[in-house]
Amino acid sequence: AQSVAQPEDQVNVAEGNPLTVKCTYSVSGNPYLFWYVQYPNRGLQFLLKYITGDNLVKGSYGFEAEFNKSQTSFHLKKPSALVSDSALYFCAVILYNFNKFYFGSGTKLNVKP
Amino acid sequence: KAGVTQTPRYLIKTRGQQVTLSCSPISGHRSVSWYQQTPGQGLQFLFEYFSETQRNKGNFPGRFSGRQFSNSRSEMNVSTLELGDSALYLCASSLQTGTSTDTQYFGPGTRLTVL
Numbered sequence: 173a174q175s176v177a178q179p180e181d182q183v184n185v186a187e188g189n190p191l192t193v194k195c196t197y198s199v200s201g202n203p204y205l206f207w208y209v210q211y212p213n214r215g216l217q218f219l220l221k222y223i224t225g226d227n228l229v230k231g232s233y234g235f236e237a238e239f240n241k242s243q244t245s246f247h248l249k250k251p252s253a254l255v256s257d258s259a260l261y262f263c264a265v266i267l268y269n270f271n272k273f274y275f276g277s278g279t280k281l282n283v284k285p
Numbered sequence: 286k287a288g289v290t291q292t293p294r295y296l297i298k299t300r301g302q303q304v305t306l307s308c309s310p311i312s313g314h315r316s317v318s319w320y321q322q323t324p325g326q327g328l329q330f331l332f333e334y335f336s337e338t339q340r341n342k343g344n345f346p347g348r349f350s351g352r353q354f355s356n357s358r359s360e361m362n363v364s365t366l367e368l369g370d371s372a373l374y375l376c377a378s379s380l381q382t383g384t385s386t387d388t389q390y391f392g393p394g395t396r397l398t399v400l
Contacts (some may be wrong), residue, residue, distance in 0.1 A: 193357045204386050215289070215375055215391035223386045262328065266386075273318070273389065275328035 174199045176265050178276035185253045186284055193248040193279045195263030203265045204248040206273070207237055210260040219261075222246060233257070253283045287312065289378050289392035297398045303364040306395045310357050310378030316388060317359040319351060322373040331374075334359055335381055343374075363397075371399045 175198045185191045197203055204223050208216040220231025225237045237248045246263060263276040290309045298304050310317050318341075319331040321378040334353035351361040357378070363370055373396050377389035 206388070208391070213393075213396075215393045216292075216377075218388050218390060221386075221388060272330050272333060272343070273320075273328075274330075275320075277327045 174265060174267065174274045175276050176261055176263050176276040178279045180279050181206045181277070182280045182282065184284065187255050188252055190241075191253040191257070191281065191283070193261050193263075193281060195246045195248065195276055197244050197246065197263075197272065199265055199267060199274075199277075201267050205237075205239060206264045206266070207231065207235070207248050208262045208264065210278075212259075215260065216262060219248070225264045253281075255283050255285050257281060258283045263277050288392055289376055291374075291376050291392040291395050293395060294393065295398075297397045297400060298366050299400050300366055301367060302366050303362065304335075304366060304397060305362045306374055306376075306397075308359045308376030308378075308392060310359070310376075311390055313388075314378035314380055315357055316379045316381035316387070317353055318355065318377045318379075319359070319361050320375040320377065321345075322375055322394070323371075328375070331361065356384075360400055366399045368399050371397060374395075 177196045206221045210216050219235050220229050222229045222239045230236045235250050235267040263280050264273045266273050292307045312364045316335045318333040333341040337353045348364045353359045355361045375394045377391045379387040379389045
């Protein structure tokens with residue numbers, strides 16, 4: 173079965189510090205990995221995706237993620253957190269030819285001033 | 286380009302009623318997917334439509350159904366509402382040029398409350 177795990181329900185970080193939101197996956201086949209962010213009472217906004225190629229993917233708002241095949245991970249990172257980054261973050265995986273996302277449970281990011 | 290739009294944004298229904306939610310995808314997008322988001326279950330896939338055909342389906346009872354029109358707009362219907370159907374229902378559209386690597390873009394959601 174395909175699955176995505178976000179082991180931390182919540183991540184707290186001080187503004188200006190680097191942040192990491194963790195994601196691991198379990199799929200049979202080559203995964204396509206995505207990160208989305210959700211602000212209160214809003215839909216999901218696309219941040220970045222990994223399809224193939226360079227393991228380090230750069231996305232919107234200064235976020236980046238590193239695909240690690242051996243550790244089956246796709247952690248989201250940002251060098252310097254902003255208070256406005258506080259939101260709910262979702263990792264998702266989709267398999268080739270299957271147009272169905274498997275989402276992680278979400279991680280609430282709190283950035284304190 | 287306008288984003289994905291969903292109507293209505295908020296709905297309040299009572300148990301046993303039925304409800305229809307609407308989704309208009311981004312212009313040119315041919316695939317529409319529906320998700321249910323609840324605090325307890327997270328984001329769960331309902332179904333996906335492409336060219337008016339349901340291509341994928343999640344593990345939801347038959348009370349949940351959908352359809353897609355020739356202009357790619359989609360509707361989902363929930364019959365015989367239960368309290369547990371209270372959720373945020375999200376619609377997402379993608380180009381679907383032939384692979385599943387297309388990014389899905391989400392609408393703001395419809396907040397359904399069942400009393």
